[in-house]
Amino acid sequence: MHTFIKVFAMVLVIGSMGALEIDKIGMTQAITQAALGIMLWVAVNQAETIDKLRRRRRV
Structure with missing residues (x-):
């Protein structure tokens, strides 16, 4: 899930630059x-x- 949100954030940043350029x-x-x-x-x-910290604490 985190990876999907990071990809979405990257698309927002890159898309804003591209849309501004055109x-x-x-x-x-x-x-x-x-x-x-x-x-x-x-x-x-x-x-x-x-x-990650929560997982370490459980172990």
């Missing part, structure tokens, strides 16, 4: 979309770290 969206929307993708990526990394 002039489909404005700069504000591109920045917002890229920021959302980056925040999503960071949140998923934190969730993975928490899962």
Whole structure:
């Protein structure tokens, strides 16, 4: 599940750059979309770290 969300976040960031380049969206929307993708990526990394720590604690 984490991998799927990371792929989705990557698509958001890359897609915002591509859409901005072909002039489909404005700069504000591109920045917002890229920021959302980056925040999503960071949140998923934190969730993975928490899962790893929980698994270690159980063992």
